[in-house]
Structures are given as C-alpha cells and as structure tokens.
Amino acid sequence: MKNREIVLIFFLFMFLELNQSFILVESEYECVYNLISKISNVSDFYTDLTGRYEFCELDKQGYRLVNCKEDFVVGLILNYKNSSTIFSINDFNCFSSLDIIEFYYRYKFEKNFLYGFSKTVEYFISYFSDESLLDFDLNVDKTIPTNSVVIKQLILEKNLNIYFSSLKNVQNFQLESIPSNYQINYINDLTDIINCIKLTTTSNNIPSMNNIRIYTLEITLLPNFNLESFSNFSTYTNVKILTLTPSNPSDIFPFPLSLCNLPFNNRLENIEIYYQIEKPLNYINLSKLNNLYLLKIPNVGVLFNVDGNFPFTDLNFTIFEFSNGRIKNFNFNFPNEAIWTMENNDMFGIIPKTYPDGLHLNLKGNRFIGEIDDSWCGEFFDISNNNIGGELPSCFKCHYLESMVFSKLSNNNFQNFNPNNLEPCLDIxxxxxxxxxxxxxxxxxxxxxxxxxxxxxxxxxxxxxxxxxxxxxxxxxxxxxxxxxxxxxxxxxxxxxxxxxxxxxxxAYNEFLPEINNIIRYSDYFIITGKYFAYNESVISVLISNQSCSILKSNFNEIQCYLLYSNQTIKIYEAIDIIVQVMNVSSTFNFTVNQPCNGNNCPIANCGRYGKYNFQSGVCDCSSKDRRGYSCELKSLNCPSENCSGSGYCNYIIGKCECNKNRIFNDCSGILCNDGNVCFNDGKCNFLTGICNCSSKWIDSSACITPKHVVNSQELSHNKIGNLLSLVGWFGDVHQNLLILIDGKKCDIISNDNQTVRCYPPDFTCNFIKISSLNLLVSQNNFIWNGIYNPIFTDGCSSSSDSISSISGISSGISDSYNSESLNNEDESSKHLNSDLVISLSVLVPLILFILIGIVYIKFITKRNNHNNHNNYNIINSNNDSNNSDSNNNNNNNNNNNNNNNNNNNNNNNNNNNNNNNNNNNNNNNNSNNINNNIYNNINDNNDNNRKFDFDYYGEDEDPFSKDNIFLLDLKKH
Incomplete structure (x- = not known):
C-alpha cells in the first residue's frame, strides 16, 4: 500500500513539473531555432519527450538564454562567441512578444539594425559593442523605436555622429565607448520638442539641448574634447540633473560658465562635476539658477579659487561638496538644513563652538581651530585631522572608543583628553x-x-x-x-x-517601592543597601530620625549619605526609622543605632591611596582636601551652578545642588513637567521650561491633557426649527465652558463630541454671510480658536431672514424648505397672510388704544376718590374690579370677533383656490391668531432678542415646536 502511494506521488510530481514547462507555439519555436542555429548549436539544449528542444529551460551549461511567458518568447540573452555572425532585424522581428534583448559578445549587425525593431522591444542592451550597431544611412527619416538602448564598451574605427532625431522615441540612451583617436559627436537636428528621461554618453563635445526636455544628462568628456562646445551649456534650460565626468581623473576643464546665463525659468537642480577645474578669471555668480540645490565638486583641484577664496559669490546650496582644493579662509556662514562636505581644502578658520542647527558638516583634513560644546553630541559631522582644542565634551569622552565617535574627532588637540590614556567615565x-x-x-x-x-x-x-x-x-x-x-x-x-x-x-520611578536590606554606619556616613534605588541623587531623599541625610552617591543597590553631627541627632542603641524616598515612593526601615564603626562592630573602610583609616572615628582621614567620603573615594567638587539655578542650594559635601521640588539635573536647571508626572498623549517633557511639548492637538501647559481645538469645516443646514450649524474638526473630550460666538452673538449649542459641535446660529442672510467676514469664535478649557464664519450651505443659499417679509419692523423667519407645493402655492399663501394681517391690525390697534385709555381713566378716578373720601376706598376698588372685568370681556369679545373674521377670510380663500391650499390656509389662520397674541406679548416683553425659547409661555402639555407655534416662536424672539 505504501509503495502504491509513493508511486502515485511520484507521477503527480512529474505531472506538475511537466505542466510548469513552457511549450512554445510553432512560430516562436522556429524563430528561436533559427536564431540559435545562427550563432551556435541547438544541441546545447535538452529535448522533451516529443523531441522538441526545450529552449525555455536551462541549457546544458546551466544558463537560461530564452525567457518565456505563456508560450511566447519575451527575452533573449545571447552570449555565444561568434564574431562572424551578422545579425539582421529579421532574426528578431519574427517574435511576437519580445520585450528585451541582451548581447554579451561583440557581434556585427546589418546597417540600420536599430531602426527596424518592432514596438514590442522595450529594452536593448549590448555589453560589448561593435560600431556596426550604430551604422545608419544618412538622411533617412527613421528613429529607433526602442524605449531603452544601452551600448557599452563600443569600439570605434571611425568618427561617429549621432543625430538626436534618431533618438526621439528613446527615453533612456546610454553610450559608453573605449577611448580612441576617433570622436563621438552629437548633432541636434530637432525641430520639435522631445522628452527624455536619461542620456548617459561619452562624447567629444557638449551637445546642444535645444528642443529637448531631459531629466538626467551625464557626459563623460573624452580626450581631444572640443572646448568651444562649452558654449552649448547656454541651451540647458530644460535639463534637471547635469553630471560631467572626465575620462582621465587628472584632466582639467573650465567651469561651465554658460550655465550662469540661463533664463530664470530654467529647471536645473543638480550639478555634479568630477574633473579638476581650471582657475576662473572672476567670481562666479549662480544666482540665476534659482532651482539649484546641489553642487558637488569632489575633486576641485588646486587652481579653482579666486585669490585663495571660494570662487562663488553665493554658497546658498542645500547640498554642497567642495573637496581636495585650496581655500585659505572660511567664515562658516551656513544655510539652514544643509549637507556640506569640505574635505582636504587646507582651510583655516575658527570653528563655531555651538553646532549649527540642522546641518550635516564634514570638515575633515583642514586647519580649523576653536572649541566645541555639548551641542555637537549626536550631530552628523567629521572634524578629524584639524587643530580643534579646548575640552572634549563628556558625551564624547565617555564613549570615545565607539568607532562613530573617534573617527570624527581623532587627530585634534583637546586639552582634557588623551586617547592613549583614557580615564574611567563616572559621569553617567x-x-x-x-x-x-x-x-x-x-x-x-x-x-x-x-x-x-x-x-x-x-x-x-x-x-x-x-x-x-x-x-x-x-x-x-x-x-x-x-x-x-x-x-x-x-x-x-x-x-x-x-x-x-x-x-x-x-x-522606573514610582513603579517599585525601594527595598532596604541593611544599613551600616561609618561615623556621620550611612551606607544603605537594597534595591530599586536610583542613579540620580537628585531624586533620592533619606531621612534618618527625621533629619535629612545628604546623598553622596547612589545606584540601583546602594545609597551613601552624610548626616553632619549625627551623634547629636541620634543616640546610640536608639531604635529609629530611616525613610528612603525615590521620586514619589518611599519605604521605612527600623534601625537600631550602634556605635560608629571602629573596626570591631563593622568592616574597616578601605581608604586606598587617598587616606588612612581612623580607628577612633571609624572613617578614613583623607590625605587631601580634594577627596571626601568615609573611604575618601569621592572627589571634593563644587556645585556646577553656584546658586543652583535659583531652584535649590549647593551641598558642598557632595558637590551637587539639592534642588527644589520638580527640579532636576545637577544644577537644578531641569524642570519636571506636570508636577513630576509624565506628559500625556505622547507629549515630551521640555526640561528647560517644565512644559510638555505636545502635538498640535493638545495644549502644552496642560501636560497634553487638554485639547487644543480647531475647526476644519463648517456646514449650515435647515431643520424644522431653523438653521443648524455643524462645526467639524477636533474638540477633544474635555469641554469646560464651551462657547461659540458668531460676530459676537451666541450660537446655542445642542450637541458636541470630540469631532463635531452643533448649534443654532444667529440669523444672518446667506448673502450677508458671503460678503461679510464675520468672526467665528470657539472657546473651551480657557483656549480660544478664532476664524472666519464661512459655512457651506448644504441646503442651498437660503436663510430664514430671506423667506418672510417684515411686519411692522419685526422680521419673522421661517424655513425656506418646501414640502411638495409649487411656488404658486407659496405666493397665494403670502397673499392670504397679508390680508389676514391687515384685518387683524385694524381690530387690534383700536382695541389696544381703548384699553390704555381705560387704564389711565381708572387710575385718574381712583386717585381723585382717594383724595376726596378715604372711607370709600373699598367701594372704588370694587368698581375698579368691575371695570377691569368689563375691559377683559370686551377684549375677549373683540378677539373672538377678530378670529371669526379671519376664519371667514380663510374660508373664502379656500373656496377661491378650490381647496388646493388647505394646509397653507390653516397655517395662515393659526399664524393670524398667533400674531394677535404675539403683538400683545411684545408689549410686555419687547426686549427678548435671544434665540432661547420661552417654554413658560406655553401650557405644560403644549408642544412649542408644533406647526401652530413655529411662526409664533420666530416672532417672539424679536
């Protein structure tokens, strides 16, 4: 059974292998067969079961010469040595899908060979070339159809002229010839503009680039170069990258001065010159090359200067290399964000002590002097082989053995540093x-x-x-x-x-409680061992019997501190507490004080070569004032800042500042952000200011917690209440005192989240908004964003103020959105409304005047009766009540009559419109009634201009947003 399975697997494997092989169509097979037979023997290939040669597979030498895809030949690699073969274009045009041809031997070709390729051939590469490849008939209006032509190691037996008209379709043309006594010259015979990506060539002349837009032009200057052709550089307006290389590194050519006269619209960005440059007559002005950001001359030569100075009037290049020249002085005026290399120029000058911002600087092999400070740490530079003095910053001194450090600083004259006798680094x-x-x-x-x-x-x-x-x-x-x-x-x-x-x-600080295992006392010195301590003494505090013990040094496992006159503070054999605090966490250790170490009750301190052990005191007597500590192992140092940056005091025992809360570093210059906590939302603490450096979304002073809101877009839409403004942007999740003002007027907020705030804005017509630069202010969390109020009108350009005409100087807004009625219905409704208003006003105005006269008359009667007969006070009050009741009844009757009139008008209008506008008439009826009531309310409340709705105006169960009250709401706000 197992043997059968093995056999099946074997045949399945063979079947899959056979199916992966390409079987060329007959025409392609014959084309390959004829081509291989022309230069070699087809027997170099294996045959399949049918006897056909497997051209698409590896040959017997293990080379793949024919690349196939879907049973067609797409690539040919010809490396058979046969110098007698002459290729014809017909040898290749029989392939229907041929894409690339590579020649690895110097074959010969029929005349006009490159002209005849089919359009399928994209790449032609010849690594060893015969001049017959470029043998073209003159005055033949033909071009090479191939996209990319690469010709290397071309052997010339006569002068060669290359016409640009033959290269119109070639995007990448590379020609490399073996130096000889024959010349290669380019002739520009173009009448129309052509586009080219790259031209790399050896030439005896600088070709004209008229009518050519090219990205990269690389020219290798051959011997017997035509220097007069340098004038053709004036035609290089549409060249982006120019590279000039000599065939012999010792060749000297002039600087291409014609480039200085290019028009301002030139496209030249990069110039790379690899030959030595002859001495210029005057300074060179490249200011017209306004796009030039790279100038690279790595082999300048000793001649290219003007009286020992840089030969350029302006050195404002982003990438600049000027090496192996002779320049006397350099003034270190660097542009921002630049890469400058000036090696081996014998330059002299004083190097800047502070490293220039954003600069990559290579000054290797000159005669610069001066000093450098800590700002050079971590920058990209090389100042080796100069005369730099002063003190080498400790960041380099501690890590000098790293190759990236000593290779940049070697062979200088630093005073505090001897590379052959390095001191231990104890300052980490x-x-x-x-x-x-x-x-x-x-x-x-x-x-x-x-x-x-x-x-x-x-x-x-x-x-x-x-x-x-x-x-x-x-x-x-x-x-x-x-x-x-x-x-x-x-x-x-x-x-x-x-x-x-x-x-x-x-x-990490505050993540582990410090653990105390043991305490040893040497006179006034205390050695505390354990773990989870810190290397930074400024974040550690030790209290012994509530007295501060000054930290001498510390690490993860040990703290040494000094308590002056400790015998006066604590008593022998007294049980005391020692509190060790690291940053914001602390631990307490109960400790029974013994006698100071005298060699009997604790180990003798190792004084080394700096002192002698004192058995009476239990500590070393240091031989010099420069040493301190119970074993004299510490240097006596002054504080780095005498006043500790005004944020602490100098502890001369340890030579460091004791800093105030939330201050760090040896001189207390560092300020911890956020009260010693981290900066949130990926913010970074700026220890110089104590303020977190936050991204654009957060406020620095809030430790990156409070959002720095911004409005990115504004949308104004309509709902049944009115305009709705949507502000889209970033608002965060904290919204203290959120306020939106448009031209100083409040926008009533109805919802908000971290991306969107919606509110009801003040009424402005859309035309007014468009022509006015109204201020939009968004304030929250004590941060204000200001912008221009320019919303997108999602429902079209309309506003409530555009929809209803004014009534007695009061503008009432209703939405300009429509249901399904036509514009004619709206016009008819407006007529009904106007007629109802006229009738209502004709009734209301006399009624209001009558009420006012009655009130004045009653007050007059009351005042007179009170004056005449004080005893009739109650009777007069009754009359007043009666009169008020009558007035109210009259008012109600008048209102009823008015409403009846309005109803009659509405009924008549309904009959005239054949009942097509029932909804509009009912709304007008309601609006008429509401107008009467609203005018009366405006007499009592005429200062209510806010958009806030007065819900007390309606009954408890009445909907203020119903259709009957929409019109009233808009009137009431005025």
Missing part, C-alpha cells in the same frame, strides 16, 4: 520613567551616548531603543510582535566606556 546619570499612555520607557539623564549604538538593552529581541535627544533622552519600547507584559525595570549596558563595558540595573 540614569533616570527611567514609564509613559503609561504608550507603555514605553523614557530613559533620560546625562552622558547616555551620542548614538543608539552607544548603549544596548538586555534581551534586545524584546525591547527596542530609539534616540530622542543625543546623550540625554532615549525611548525604550517593547516590540509589538513580542508577547508579554511591558517591562518597568531593565538592564542597560554601555559597551564602549573607557573602563570597559558596564551594565546598570534600573527601574
């Missing part, structure tokens, strides 16, 4: 914080290394490290594809320190 300061929003670790401090290769993280396959700020800040992040929890404690190794590789174990 490490701090670690967890960014809880991203899960990454922020490693910060001093002398951490100028490059990411300066340090490594244990188990690098899990954690990745990237540099934020050279020598000061690195980010350590768990690789996303690795499972497991994100670490909060790591081991950092510095492999290139002078004393050898050193590994530091470090934990």
């Amino acid at each position: 300061e490490l701090n670690l914080l967890v960014n809880h929003s991203s899960g990454s670790l922020l490693l910060y401090g001093n002398n951490l290394g100028p490059f990411t290769t300066s340090l490594s993280v244990l188990d690098n396959s899990i954690l990745g490290i990237s540099m934020i700020k050279s020598c000061k800040e690195f980010m350590v992040k768990k690789n996303s594809w690795v499972p497991g929890i994100k670490p909060k404690a790591i081991n950092i190794t510095f492999p290139y320190l002078p004393q050898g590789p050193v590994t530091f174990e470090i934990s």
Whole structure:
C-alpha cells in the first residue's frame, strides 16, 4: 500500500513539473531555432519527450538564454562567441512578444539594425559593442523605436555622429565607448520638442539641448574634447540633473560658465562635476539658477579659487561638496538644513563652538581651530585631522572608543583628553520613567551616548531603543510582535566606556517601592543597601530620625549619605526609622543605632591611596582636601551652578545642588513637567521650561491633557426649527465652558463630541454671510480658536431672514424648505397672510388704544376718590374690579370677533383656490391668531432678542415646536 502511494506521488510530481514547462507555439519555436542555429548549436539544449528542444529551460551549461511567458518568447540573452555572425532585424522581428534583448559578445549587425525593431522591444542592451550597431544611412527619416538602448564598451574605427532625431522615441540612451583617436559627436537636428528621461554618453563635445526636455544628462568628456562646445551649456534650460565626468581623473576643464546665463525659468537642480577645474578669471555668480540645490565638486583641484577664496559669490546650496582644493579662509556662514562636505581644502578658520542647527558638516583634513560644546553630541559631522582644542565634551569622552565617535574627532588637540590614556567615565546619570499612555520607557539623564549604538538593552529581541535627544533622552519600547507584559525595570549596558563595558540595573520611578536590606554606619556616613534605588541623587531623599541625610552617591543597590553631627541627632542603641524616598515612593526601615564603626562592630573602610583609616572615628582621614567620603573615594567638587539655578542650594559635601521640588539635573536647571508626572498623549517633557511639548492637538501647559481645538469645516443646514450649524474638526473630550460666538452673538449649542459641535446660529442672510467676514469664535478649557464664519450651505443659499417679509419692523423667519407645493402655492399663501394681517391690525390697534385709555381713566378716578373720601376706598376698588372685568370681556369679545373674521377670510380663500391650499390656509389662520397674541406679548416683553425659547409661555402639555407655534416662536424672539 505504501509503495502504491509513493508511486502515485511520484507521477503527480512529474505531472506538475511537466505542466510548469513552457511549450512554445510553432512560430516562436522556429524563430528561436533559427536564431540559435545562427550563432551556435541547438544541441546545447535538452529535448522533451516529443523531441522538441526545450529552449525555455536551462541549457546544458546551466544558463537560461530564452525567457518565456505563456508560450511566447519575451527575452533573449545571447552570449555565444561568434564574431562572424551578422545579425539582421529579421532574426528578431519574427517574435511576437519580445520585450528585451541582451548581447554579451561583440557581434556585427546589418546597417540600420536599430531602426527596424518592432514596438514590442522595450529594452536593448549590448555589453560589448561593435560600431556596426550604430551604422545608419544618412538622411533617412527613421528613429529607433526602442524605449531603452544601452551600448557599452563600443569600439570605434571611425568618427561617429549621432543625430538626436534618431533618438526621439528613446527615453533612456546610454553610450559608453573605449577611448580612441576617433570622436563621438552629437548633432541636434530637432525641430520639435522631445522628452527624455536619461542620456548617459561619452562624447567629444557638449551637445546642444535645444528642443529637448531631459531629466538626467551625464557626459563623460573624452580626450581631444572640443572646448568651444562649452558654449552649448547656454541651451540647458530644460535639463534637471547635469553630471560631467572626465575620462582621465587628472584632466582639467573650465567651469561651465554658460550655465550662469540661463533664463530664470530654467529647471536645473543638480550639478555634479568630477574633473579638476581650471582657475576662473572672476567670481562666479549662480544666482540665476534659482532651482539649484546641489553642487558637488569632489575633486576641485588646486587652481579653482579666486585669490585663495571660494570662487562663488553665493554658497546658498542645500547640498554642497567642495573637496581636495585650496581655500585659505572660511567664515562658516551656513544655510539652514544643509549637507556640506569640505574635505582636504587646507582651510583655516575658527570653528563655531555651538553646532549649527540642522546641518550635516564634514570638515575633515583642514586647519580649523576653536572649541566645541555639548551641542555637537549626536550631530552628523567629521572634524578629524584639524587643530580643534579646548575640552572634549563628556558625551564624547565617555564613549570615545565607539568607532562613530573617534573617527570624527581623532587627530585634534583637546586639552582634557588623551586617547592613549583614557580615564574611567563616572559621569553617567540614569533616570527611567514609564509613559503609561504608550507603555514605553523614557530613559533620560546625562552622558547616555551620542548614538543608539552607544548603549544596548538586555534581551534586545524584546525591547527596542530609539534616540530622542543625543546623550540625554532615549525611548525604550517593547516590540509589538513580542508577547508579554511591558517591562518597568531593565538592564542597560554601555559597551564602549573607557573602563570597559558596564551594565546598570534600573527601574522606573514610582513603579517599585525601594527595598532596604541593611544599613551600616561609618561615623556621620550611612551606607544603605537594597534595591530599586536610583542613579540620580537628585531624586533620592533619606531621612534618618527625621533629619535629612545628604546623598553622596547612589545606584540601583546602594545609597551613601552624610548626616553632619549625627551623634547629636541620634543616640546610640536608639531604635529609629530611616525613610528612603525615590521620586514619589518611599519605604521605612527600623534601625537600631550602634556605635560608629571602629573596626570591631563593622568592616574597616578601605581608604586606598587617598587616606588612612581612623580607628577612633571609624572613617578614613583623607590625605587631601580634594577627596571626601568615609573611604575618601569621592572627589571634593563644587556645585556646577553656584546658586543652583535659583531652584535649590549647593551641598558642598557632595558637590551637587539639592534642588527644589520638580527640579532636576545637577544644577537644578531641569524642570519636571506636570508636577513630576509624565506628559500625556505622547507629549515630551521640555526640561528647560517644565512644559510638555505636545502635538498640535493638545495644549502644552496642560501636560497634553487638554485639547487644543480647531475647526476644519463648517456646514449650515435647515431643520424644522431653523438653521443648524455643524462645526467639524477636533474638540477633544474635555469641554469646560464651551462657547461659540458668531460676530459676537451666541450660537446655542445642542450637541458636541470630540469631532463635531452643533448649534443654532444667529440669523444672518446667506448673502450677508458671503460678503461679510464675520468672526467665528470657539472657546473651551480657557483656549480660544478664532476664524472666519464661512459655512457651506448644504441646503442651498437660503436663510430664514430671506423667506418672510417684515411686519411692522419685526422680521419673522421661517424655513425656506418646501414640502411638495409649487411656488404658486407659496405666493397665494403670502397673499392670504397679508390680508389676514391687515384685518387683524385694524381690530387690534383700536382695541389696544381703548384699553390704555381705560387704564389711565381708572387710575385718574381712583386717585381723585382717594383724595376726596378715604372711607370709600373699598367701594372704588370694587368698581375698579368691575371695570377691569368689563375691559377683559370686551377684549375677549373683540378677539373672538377678530378670529371669526379671519376664519371667514380663510374660508373664502379656500373656496377661491378650490381647496388646493388647505394646509397653507390653516397655517395662515393659526399664524393670524398667533400674531394677535404675539403683538400683545411684545408689549410686555419687547426686549427678548435671544434665540432661547420661552417654554413658560406655553401650557405644560403644549408642544412649542408644533406647526401652530413655529411662526409664533420666530416672532417672539424679536
């Protein structure tokens, strides 16, 4: 059974292999057969089961000479040595899908060979070429149809003229000839503009580029070059990249001065010159080459200068190389964001102490002097082989053995540095914080290394490290594809320190409580051992019996601190508490104070060569004031800042500042952001200002928590209430005191989220909005965004103020959206409304006047009766009540009559319109009634101009947004 399965698998495998082979169609097979027979023997190929040669497979030498696709030949590689073969174009045009031809031997070709290819051939490559390949009939109006032609190692036996008209269809033309006594000249006979991607050639002349738009032009200048053709550079308006190379590196040619006279609309961006340049008569002005950002001359030569100065009037190039020349002085005026290389020019000058921003600088092999500071750490530069002095910054001194450091700084005259006798680096300061929003670790401090290769993280396959700020800040992040929890404690190794590789174990602040295992007392010195301490003394505090113990030095496992006059503070054998705090977390250790170490109750301190052990005090007596510590192992140092940046005090015992809260670094110059916490939403703490550097979405001063809102687009639409404004952008999730004002008027907010705020805007006509630059203000979280109110009208250009005519100076807005009625219905409704208004006003005006006269009359009667007879007060009040009641009845009767009249008018209108406008008439009836009531309300409340709706005006169960009240609402706001 197993043998049968094996046989089946074998035949299946053979079947699949056979099906993967290409079986050429007959015409293609015959074409290949004839071509191979012309230069070699077809027996070099294997045959299949039918006896046909397998041209599409490897030959017996293991070469694939024919590339096939879907049973057609698409590529040919001809490398048979047969110098007698003369190829005809018919040898190749019999292929229907041939795309590329490569010749690896110097064959001969019939005349006009390249003219005859079919359009399917895109690439023609000849690595060893005979001049017959470029033998064309003169005055033949033909062009090479191939897209790309590459001709290398061309042997000339006569002068060769190449006409650009024959290259009209060629996008990539490369011609490389073997130097000889014969010349290659290009003749521009074009009458129409052609486009070309790349022309790479050897030539004895600079060709004219009239009527040619080309991206890259590379010319190798042959011996016996025609220098007069340099004038043709004036035609290079449409050349983007120009490269000039000599056939002999020692050749000297002039600078192409004609380029300086190109018109301002020239396209030239790159110039690369690899030959030595002869001495110019005057300074060269390239200001007309306004697009030129790269000028590269790596082999200038000793002649190309003007009295020892740079030969250019302006050096405002983004990428500039000027090497192996002779320049006396250089003034270091660099453009921003540039790459400059000026090697081996014998230049003299004072190098800038502070590194220029955004610059890649190579000044290797000159005579520069001066000093450099910490700003050079981590920058891309090379100042080796100069005369730079002063002190080498510690960021380089600690990591000098790294190849990327010493290769840039070697062979200078730094005062504090001897590369043959390196001092141990003891100045590395490490701090670690967890960014809880991203899960990454922020490693910060001093002398951490100028490059990411300066340090490594244990188990690098899990954690990745990237540099934020050279020598000061690195980010350590768990690789996303690795499972497991994100670490909060790591081991950092510095492999290139002078004393050898050193590994530091470090934990993130506030993530672990410090653990205290033991305490040893040497007189006023206390040695605390444990773990989860810190390397940065400024983040550690130790309290012994509520007294601050000054930190001398610390690391992950040990703290040394100094408590002056400790015998006066604590008593022997007294049980006291020692509190160790690292950043914001602390631990307490109960400790029974023993006698100071005297050699009997604790180990004798190792004083080394800096002091002698004192058995009475239990500490070393240092031989010099330059040493401190219980074993004299510490140097006595002054504080780096005498006043500790005004944010702490100088502890001369440890030579460092004791900083105030939220201040860091040895001189207390660093300010912790967010009260010592992290910056949120991927913000980075700026320790110079103490303010988080946030992305554009967040406010820096809020530790990147409060959104910095912005409006990207505005849309104005309609609903049944009125206009609705939608502001789309970024608003975040915190919206304290959200306010929107349009031209100083409030836009009533109905909804908001982190991307959209919707509100009812003040009424402005769309035409008014379009012609006015109204201010749009969005305020929240004490941040204001200002812009122009220019909404997109999603329902077309319409506004409530455009739809209804004014009534007695009061503009009432209704939506301009329609249901299914025509414009004629709207006009008819407007007529009904106007007639109803006239009738209503004719009744209301006399009624209002009558009521006002009655009120005045009653007050007059009351005042007179009170004056005449105070005892009749109650009777007069009754009369007043009666009169008021009568007035109210009259008012109600008048209103009823008015409503009846309006109803009659509406009924008549309905009859006239044959009941086609029932809805509009009913609305007009309601609107008429509401107008009467609204005018009365406006007498009592004529200052209500806000858009806010007065729900107290309606009954508890009445819908203020019903069709009967829409019109009233709009009138009421006025």
